[in-house]
Amino acid sequence: MVNFLIFGPPGSGKGTQSVKLAEKFNLKHLSTGDMLRAEIAAGTELGKKMSSIMSKGELVPDAVVIEMIANKIDSTKDVAGFLFDGFPRTVAQTEELEKMLNERGMKIDSMLVLDVDHDELVKRLILRADLSGRPDDKDPAVIENRIEVYRSKTEPIIDYCRERGIYQPVNGVGSIDEIFERLCEFMEEYF
Helix, strand or coil: CEEEEEECCCCCCHHHHHHHHHHHHCEEEEEHHHHHHHHHHHCCHHHHHHHHHHHCCCCCCHHHHHHHHHHHHHHCCCCCEEEEECCCCCHHHHHHHHHHHHHCCCCCCEEEEEECCHHHHHHHHHHHHHHHCCHHHCCHHHHHHHHHHHHHHHHHHHHHHHHCCCEEEEECCCCHHHHHHHHHHHHHHHC
16 A cells, blocks of 8 residues: 655645545545544544544544544555545654554655745635635735644654655646646656
């Protein structure tokens, strides 16, 4: 199985690209936010545990998130691998993810990072606000904060993956199809 991390700041298009890439390469798209909501909605034991934590305004512990991902990996059949979107968010999570994958005879094959300059990100987020109605995408202060949080939290993961030789920057500027083609060119060497 081939496993990819997809990263990019808010507005870089990673969600859009993840769906297209998962379909093209028969990968299971794992979005931890979607997975958390699905576990809670399904009323699973794990979902009940997470709901209790989240209802107190606390973050779900890394061990619980890793358990949720492990359960999804263990129950998913007939895919070529996994595409992790929005996880890991810290070096500690990256190390835990690697450990869990290694226990299953798997590894992180590549970290794909969509590079988009600051002005383009702001422009995309404002446009997304108009299309989706998300008020947090319209407020310049919120946009700047989200971009800064991404940069401060993600840089260590990028360095961590660069040291392991799995970091792959990808030009994230252009049309959705142009960016998709760039990602595909890189990913095709794994299949």
